[in-house]
Amino acid sequence: MRSLVSLGVLALLCVLTFYRAGLDVVKTLSPQGCRMSWMSPSYVLQAGLNTSWTPLASRYSLFLYREVGWEGPVELRGSPVLFIPGNAGSSHQVRSIASSATRQYFSSPYHVSPVFEPGPQQPVDFFALEFNEDLSAFDGHTLDAETDYARAAVDYILSLYEKPTSIIILGHSMGGTVAVSLLPHPNVSALITMSTAQTLPPARLDRRIDSILARNLQILREDPTPVLSLCGGATDLLVPAESCILPVPEASGGVSGPYRRTVFTSALEGAWTGVGHKEMVWCHQVRWRVARAAIEVAAVAGHPPEVRGQVLDRWLRDGHVPPTPVTDGYKDNLDLRALRPEEVQYSDALLLRGPTQPRTYLLPVPEVPAQSSSPFVLYMSRGSIAPVSPHHPLPLRVSVYLCPSSAHTPCTRLVPTELKLVPEPVPGKPFPVPDEGSDESEGVVVFVADITAGTSEQHQHVAVTIEGADGRGWLTASFVHNEPAVNDLGMFGLLWAGSKIDTLASSPRAKIAFPNLLSDSLIVYKVLPTLKEPTTCTDALLPPLLEHTSGHIETHYFSLLQSQPHHDILLHSHSSGPFVSAPLYGFNLTVYTSHDQSCAVESLHISVSWWGTLGRWGTRYAQAVVAWGVGGVALALHHAWGAGEGPSPVPSVSKSLAHLAARWLPRMLVSSVVVSFLPLPAGMWLGNVGAPVLAGVAPLLLLVVAGLACVSWAVMSVVLAAASRALSCGPRRPARSKEVIGARRNALFSMLFVFILIVVFIPWQVAFLCAWIYHFYTCATSGAVVRSASRNPKETSIPLMSREGPSNPSSPVPTSPTSPITSPTLGSFDALMSKHNMNRHILLLMTWLLPIAAPVLAVWVRTLAGSGLQAVWGAGSGWGWSSDRNVLIVAPWLVLVEWAGVGGSLLGPSFGGPMLRPRHGMLAIALAAFFAGPRSPYFVFEVGSVAMMFVCAVAIGPRYWGRG
Numbered sequence: 001m002r003s004l005v006s007l008g009v010l011a012l013l014c015v016l017t018f019y020r021a022g023l024d025v026v027k028t029l030s031p032q033g034c035r036m037s038w039m040s041p042s043y044v045l046q047a048g049l050n051t052s053w054t055p056l057a058s059r060y061s062l063f064l065y066r067e068v069g070w071e072g073p074v075e076l077r078g079s080p081v082l083f084i085p086g087n088a089g090s091s092h093q094v095r096s097i098a099s100s101a102t103r104q105y106f107s108s109p110y111h112v113s114p115v116f117e118p119g120p121q122q123p124v125d126f127f128a129l130e131f132n133e134d135l136s137a138f139d140g141h142t143l144d145a146e147t148d149y150a151r152a153a154v155d156y157i158l159s160l161y162e163k164p165t166s167i168i169i170l171g172h173s174m175g176g177t178v179a180v181s182l183l184p185h186p187n188v189s190a191l192i193t194m195s196t197a198q199t200l201p202p203a204r205l206d207r208r209i210d211s212i213l214a215r216n217l218q219i220l221r222e223d224p225t226p227v228l229s230l231c232g233g234a235t236d237l238l239v240p241a242e243s244c245i246l247p248v249p250e251a252s253g254g255v256s257g258p259y260r261r262t263v264f265t266s267a268l269e270g271a272w273t274g275v276g277h278k279e280m281v282w283c284h285q286v287r288w289r290v291a292r293a294a295i296e297v298a299a300v301a302g303h304p305p306e307v308r309g310q311v312l313d314r315w316l317r318d319g320h321v322p323p324t325p326v327t328d329g330y331k332d333n334l335d336l337r338a339l340r341p342e343e344v345q346y347s348d349a350l351l352l353r354g355p356t357q358p359r360t361y362l363l364p365v366p367e368v369p370a371q372s373s374s375p376f377v378l379y380m381s382r383g384s385i386a387p388v389s390p391h392h393p394l395p396l397r398v399s400v401y402l403c404p405s406s407a408h409t410p411c412t413r414l415v416p417t418e419l420k421l422v423p424e425p426v427p428g429k430p431f432p433v434p435d436e437g438s439d440e441s442e443g444v445v446v447f448v449a450d451i452t453a454g455t456s457e458q459h460q461h462v463a464v465t466i467e468g469a470d471g472r473g474w475l476t477a478s479f480v481h482n483e484p485a486v487n488d489l490g491m492f493g494l495l496w497a498g499s500k501i502d503t504l505a506s507s508p509r510a511k512i513a514f515p516n517l518l519s520d521s522l523i524v525y526k527v528l529p530t531l532k533e534p535t536t537c538t539d540a541l542l543p544p545l546l547e548h549t550s551g552h553i554e555t556h557y558f559s560l561l562q563s564q565p566h567h568d569i570l571l572h573s574h575s576s577g578p579f580v581s582a583p584l585y586g587f588n589l590t591v592y593t594s595h596d597q598s599c600a601v602e603s604l605h606i607s608v609s610w611w612g613t614l615g616r617w618g619t620r621y622a623q624a625v626v627a628w629g630v631g632g633v634a635l636a637l638h639h640a641w642g643a644g645e646g647p648s649p650v651p652s653v654s655k656s657l658a659h660l661a662a663r664w665l666p667r668m669l670v671s672s673v674v675v676s677f678l679p680l681p682a683g684m685w686l687g688n689v690g691a692p693v694l695a696g697v698a699p700l701l702l703l704v705v706a707g708l709a710c711v712s713w714a715v716m717s718v719v720l721a722a723a724s725r726a727l728s729c730g731p732r733r734p735a736r737s738k739e740v741i742g743a744r745r746n747a748l749f750s751m752l753f754v755f756i757l758i759v760v761f762i763p764w765q766v767a768f769l770c771a772w773i774y775h776f777y778t779c780a781t782s783g784a785v786v787r788s789a790s791r792n793p794k795e796t797s798i799p800l801m802s803r804e805g806p807s808n809p810s811s812p813v814p815t816s817p818t819s820p821i822t823s824p825t826l827g828s829f830d831a832l833m834s835k836h837n838m839n840r841h842i843l844l845l846m847t848w849l850l851p852i853a854a855p856v857l858a859v860w861v862r863t864l865a866g867s868g869l870q871a872v873w874g875a876g877s878g879w880g881w882s883s884d885r886n887v888l889i890v891a892p893w894l895v896l897v898e899w900a901g902v903g904g905s906l907l908g909p910s911f912g913g914p915m916l917r918p919r920h921g922m923l924a925i926a927l928a929a930f931f932a933g934p935r936s937p938y939f940v941f942e943v944g945s946v947a948m949m950f951v952c953a954v955a956i957g958p959r960y961w962g963r964g
Helices: 002-029 091-103 139-159 173-180 208-222 284-299 305-315 454-459 534-539 612-621 622-644 653-676 698-728 737-760 764-791 828-867 887-899 918-931 938-963
Strands: 043-046 059-069 079-084 105-109 126-131 167-172 188-195 227-231 261-262 344-346 348-351 358-362 374-379 397-404 412-415 418-422 442-452 459-467 474-478 499-502 507-520 525-531 544-548 554-559 569-571 584-592 601-608
Touching: 002 305, 002 584, 002 612, 002 653, 002 698, 043 091, 059 139, 059 499, 079 091, 079 173, 079 284, 091 167, 091 284, 105 525, 126 139, 126 284, 139 173, 139 208, 167 525, 173 188, 173 208, 188 284, 188 305, 188 442, 208 938, 261 305, 358 474, 358 828, 397 442, 397 737, 412 569, 442 454, 442 918, 454 459, 459 474, 474 938, 499 554, 584 601, 612 622, 622 653, 622 698, 622 828, 622 918, 622 938, 653 828, 698 828, 737 764, 737 887, 764 828, 828 887, 828 938, 887 938, 918 938
Parallel strands: 079 126, 079 167, 167 188, 188 227, 227 261, 344 358
Antiparallel strands: 043 059, 059 126, 348 474, 358 459, 374 442, 374 474, 397 412, 397 459, 418 442, 499 601, 507 584, 525 569, 525 601, 544 554, 544 584
């Protein structure tokens, strides 16, 4: 048994490693810099939403948020916004966003801010649903009930306002799933989801949730309502961020699809930090932008969806979407002849610290060779280049024009190819700063425009006009003469030694593309920069800033100065992930530095961070471990059944696991690597679609599963031994055959009663738990009998039995030609041990299935305790627990454990013939567990129920009625 002990120890060490590496994700991979938000909340119950609107009004409730001292407690003054909480969420989670909206619209209590006085904006009324902390992530029916109530709440809220009125919906976590389910709705103007899984359920334990998400994806492809998804990235340990990405609708007939935008908080301008799952609703850098977006979208609710989408892009920008041009107050042309000589200055490059005077600088356009370009790059700290600026910018404003060769032609506005706000890390502090993050006034505006060969021939200068200079801020500008570098480094060349990439130390903007490196949530890279003169970096206007861009939606920023001297930078991505999409390749690195070049980057060393990578594996394959564990135990049961069909007794569970480890596991390890190379669909195996570099995940996971199976049985053995000793102390009497048959028939009526309860009241998961408890008792009782019989096996009262014949030992053994077994009969003690070991195998299988059924059971108990019988009886659409009324799922388990409880054996002749043996059903469970289980663990349970139904038919059959 040394192999089992070694496997168990290895598995525990791996689990501990995965756990520690997963926890370090927040500390090292994606640290959080969120400022705490404060408010003075009050909640007004909306008693008008009663049972006349929905029968669920007795289960759920609706509240109106009011900021104490800032606005009236009852009256409705503006446009409605509905907040929908998520799994185990509360209506009180609305307070951070709602308070920010109030304090932005009002500069002081009851006084409108000057920013909104001349505009069409109105205050917003935040409503919040209270679901009594329902566990909606585990049960699809709960999501259906919440959706029904939310739909009624929307209708009720709209009835409180004059028509026409539109409503904005905010959904956090599973509340975002409920929000999308409300579409299509003619009165929903926009929808913002926060930390919501859009494509893959965080807990894949219920088929109904999968069908809800599939319907939501169809809605997202067709409904015109603007939808924006905010994702917290790696800091969110509950929802894999790759599943948070909205699908982009395809354009049809030259017309773009509906507005769908995914914004990661690591790229959200003004935030630039990963945000945890719960922190998403109170992180100040996020909540104030969501609140402002709600105010601005409400003001254009009657406009087309495209206009509402532009408003969302303005206040929830990540730099990937070009900003909407601003025409108000912006000069499209510049006439140099109208400027005085002292207002114009010629320069090859700009480097201005604290400009104090308005001035126009002319930079000569370099000659550009054919088929190439020379980007013009401008950085400005805390100022504005319309329409991009920090939230509270300095008066410093810059306009950029392209001036033709002819002095008589005015300069025209230079259209940027890139215009965004990037962070400005503070030297000497970590980035992002813990518990503080970035301030609304911080940030560097990056302006990039490509000067091509045709442009350089027709234009002579780029004019940079500075206005509002008061001695604060800084500005640099120049032309960049280097082309983006393309590095052909491959994954297998990077795995062990890494690679050193030389950057252009003289360039203020260096771009490096890695088209052959995997951009997937399962891989983490490590970057170590080498700076030219690190001691001078503290005086640089912009110390080196690394931008990591993967795909078209995700960006992360890192301060290279903070990485000195020995702190590695960890790069991660959510462009693709297991069970979501095929692995994607390619990402870009961009190094921004100020043009003074006092602090330049000489090189970057990139390699794979194995610690960070293991942390990503652990958080994404926890449910796969459960599914594969069921498959491994099913294979052990397959071996035990096969051995029991021969002349030998059924081996113990430990011997079956040892056989599995010695004979099957080496072959399975090799086979798992081969299967991992196959381009299977994303929903099968481990969801990696044959990515070669990820082939090592399967054998490692297989070793962990095999070891955990051994550990689980060791724990179960100890518990069973203790229970057996306790039961052996009580009196026992052997049951007679007539009593057994009578008890068996009485059990049929009991099971019929249980089936009726499942149909009208309890979910089948409750019945499965009861079956597990009953079978645990059976195993503990038989353990006491085996212990007593082992002391004196010759005097045991168990009769000699044939696995082929009737239970009466005096009856002849049938010699039908269809009988598959003709081996000698076992002795009484061997027969007793065979049944005992078989029951223990089945108990271990049921134990591994419990984690799949237990969450819905917990939901039922939680809902029953919080809302009473009304919650589980017909409130909403149809029966309250209709998705869990399938008695066929649990029926074979009830029959099986009852048969074992009265001493029935599964080792008799098969009623299905030699080709249909009970062990064949275990192979079906194993195949389903290994290939479909990691994506859909509930499917493993369903297949297991079908397999046990097959076992009951071929192994028990007519013998269940006492006819043999």
